[in-house]
Amino acid sequence: MLIQQIINGLTLGATYALIALGYTMVYGIIQLINFAHGDIFMIGAFIGVAAASIFFHNFFLILIAAMLACTVLGVTIERVAYRPLRRANRLNALISTIGVSIFLETFMTVFKGPQPIGFPHVLNNATYRLGHTEFSSIQIIILLVSILLMVGLQGIVRYTKTGKAMRAASEDYDTASLMGININRVISFTFAIGSALAAAGGVLVGIYFNSVDPYMGVMVGLKAFVAAVLGGIGNIPGAMLGGMILGLAEVFGVAAGFSSYKDAIAFTLLIVILLVRPTGLLGRPLQRKV
Amino acid sequence: MENWLAGLINPYYEQVLMMVGIYIIAALGLNLITGMCGQLSFGHAAFLSIGAYTAAIMTRNLHLPFIPCVFAGGLMAALFGALLGLPVLKLTGDYLGIATLGFGEIVRVVFTNLKITGGAIGLAAIPRDTNLINVLVFVVLTVWAMSYLHNSRFGRALAAIREDEIAAESMGINAMFYKVQAFALGCFFAGMSGAFYAHLLQYLNPSDFGFARSFDILNFVVLGGLGSIPGAIVGTAVLTLAPEFLRFVAQYRMMIYGALLVLMMIFRPNGLLGGVDFRRLLRRRRQKAAVAGN
Numbered sequence: 001m002l003i004q005q006i007i008n009g010l011t012l013g014a015t016y017a018l019i020a021l022g023y024t025m026v027y028g029i030i031q032l033i034n035f036a037h038g039d040i041f042m043i044g045a046f047i048g049v050a051a052a053s054i055f056f057h058n059f060f061l062i063l064i065a066a067m068l069a070c071t072v073l074g075v076t077i078e079r080v081a082y083r084p085l086r087r088a089n090r091l092n093a094l095i096s097t098i099g100v101s102i103f104l105e106t107f108m109t110v111f112k113g114p115q116p117i118g119f120p121h122v123l124n125n126a127t128y129r130l131g132h133t134e135f136s137s138i139q140i141i142i143l144l145v146s147i148l149l150m151v152g153l154q155g156i157v158r159y160t161k162t163g164k165a166m167r168a169a170s171e172d173y174d175t176a177s178l179m180g181i182n183i184n185r186v187i188s189f190t191f192a193i194g195s196a197l198a199a200a201g202g203v204l205v206g207i208y209f210n211s212v213d214p215y216m217g218v219m220v221g222l223k224a225f226v227a228a229v230l231g232g233i234g235n236i237p238g239a240m241l242g243g244m245i246l247g248l249a250e251v252f253g254v255a256a257g258f259s260s261y262k263d264a265i266a267f268t269l270l271i272v273i274l275l276v277r278p279t280g281l282l283g284r285p286l287q288r289k290v
Numbered sequence: 291m292e293n294w295l296a297g298l299i300n301p302y303y304e305q306v307l308m309m310v311g312i313y314i315i316a317a318l319g320l321n322l323i324t325g326m327c328g329q330l331s332f333g334h335a336a337f338l339s340i341g342a343y344t345a346a347i348m349t350r351n352l353h354l355p356f357i358p359c360v361f362a363g364g365l366m367a368a369l370f371g372a373l374l375g376l377p378v379l380k381l382t383g384d385y386l387g388i389a390t391l392g393f394g395e396i397v398r399v400v401f402t403n404l405k406i407t408g409g410a411i412g413l414a415a416i417p418r419d420t421n422l423i424n425v426l427v428f429v430v431l432t433v434w435a436m437s438y439l440h441n442s443r444f445g446r447a448l449a450a451i452r453e454d455e456i457a458a459e460s461m462g463i464n465a466m467f468y469k470v471q472a473f474a475l476g477c478f479f480a481g482m483s484g485a486f487y488a489h490l491l492q493y494l495n496p497s498d499f500g501f502a503r504s505f506d507i508l509n510f511v512v513l514g515g516l517g518s519i520p521g522a523i524v525g526t527a528v529l530t531l532a533p534e535f536l537r538f539v540a541q542y543r544m545m546i547y548g549a550l551l552v553l554m555m556i557f558r559p560n561g562l563l564g565g566v567d568f569r570r571l572l573r574r575r576r577q578k579a580a581v582a583g584n
Contacts, residue, residue, distance in 0.1 A: 031384070080552075099548045104548075110542060274389050
């Protein structure tokens with residue numbers, strides 16, 4: 001029973017973590033809470049559905065198609081709606097992200113209707129049994145794909161030149177640009193990776209719950225954002241840790257009988273963590289300079 | 291009292307006008323917190339809902355008169371504002387915003403699960419006590435209170451905290467004390483606004499007070515120009531009326547609204563009335579008149 005809940009929690013947590021990475025990377029570099037990120041996750045799921053009817057139900061082709069399409073979308077959004085506001089008041093940029101979010105949600109509602117649609121059958125859902133624990137092949141695939149993507153991301157950030165530029169930019173934006181780093185390219189790249197990960201999350205969640213709708217990104221996005229803050233926003237391993245903690249907390253909260261308060265669990269955890277460790281579990285303490 | 295207006299204004303316009311007034315009260319409350327004191331709040335709708343439910347339950351179940359219930363709603367919201375503010379206002383910037391957003395979602399979930407609020411089905415059959423007159427009176431009272439605060443010792447302390455908290459503290463301003471006061475006071479106005487909202491629509495549902503509503507109110511304040519009282523009024527009026535004027539584009543309405551938000555932020559970064567000082571404008575006008583008179 002315990003192991004069962006842990007598996008369910010980690011599956012949920014892995015999807016939160018995938019989305020949380022996009023929030024945290026963008027925040028790390030330009031200190032912007034991208035409220036449209038949850039909607040990119042939603043668009044990713046819809047593209048997955050559309051791709052499923054083109055690519056003969058091949059899971060990996062669907063995943064790659066959704067990730068590529070959302071990469072383009074994420075970079076375009078940054079270019080059009082956020083870049084002109086980079087030197088503006090932070091609150092203005094934040095409201096711009098909300099505007100984009102409203103736009104994307106309504107766009108999909110107009111285009112596809114507000115009702116949830118099912119995800120075409122792309123994976124055989126076998127159930128495996130190990131003693132008293134049951135897990136499905138979809139859960140294993142979600143965990144595997146998420147871990148693979150996160151390891152890949154760590155590889156890019158740690159060992160490539162662009163990754164180094166990203167780290168430099170999040171350390172000190174202005175100095176990095178003085179050192180000859182093309183900051184616009186780094187930011188575009190960050191949005192590209194973040195959006196691709198969110199799209200992967202969208203496809204996985206769409207398959208897992210067999211339901212895709214224009215507002216699916218709102219609550220998941222918000223919780224993924226909470227996960228990013230829990231782990232320490234701007235910190236990549238922190239986002240993964242936060243996602244897992246959040247997934248486990250929700251699953252155990254529901255198992256303990258708080259199912260009607262499920263949505264409040266994440267936010268209660270958030271406020272408690274913020275009060276105890278204001279910059280999250282793995283975040284560096286803020287320095288106050290006079 | 292209401293009757294002499296009955297024939298004068300088309301009921302649809304009347305409804306929209308009341309809505310604008312109700313949101314102006316809430317927006318001015320948020321303007322006190324975010325505009326004057328510089329503290330981000332992404333959970334303002336939660337305080338609207340606290341005031342709305344408090345007042346609605348008092349008039350509906352206890353049959354108390356409306357206006358005292360409005361104040362009770364405001365006080366209840368202020369109480370929760372102070373209770374939240376005391377621990378949370380030590381956070382700064384985005385972290386404060388996130389914590390208030392979390393509080394807003396918690397309030398929504400709690401209202402969805404409570405029996406007395408009707409849970410997810412909502413609270414219906416609230417008496418329709420809101421009318422154009424009492425909304426207008428409260429808007430005027432709120433504007434008066436805000437401009438009074440703006441030029442008071444309290445308002446100057448808030449401005450000092452907004453500009454530089456450390457410098458303000460070194461000048462002997464107890465920042466925490468003023469921040470909690472400003473937060474609670476802003477929530478008081480949100481609560482009153484919620485009470486009017488409840489008694490206008492006669493029906494409350496927790497899903498009406500999610501974080502999207504909080505951001506709506508934040509948009510009103512930022513679009514108008516942070517910290518400016520006329521700005522908050524104009525911003526609220528423009529953004530509340532925009533979806534009404536956009537009705538002709540039917541389902542594309544919210545798409546255009548979203549795009550408009552982005553465009554306004556890019557092309558009017560300081561808000562519609564940001565940087566416009568009305569007092570100075572009036573003074574200049576008077577000087578010009580004086581010059582012309584000579």
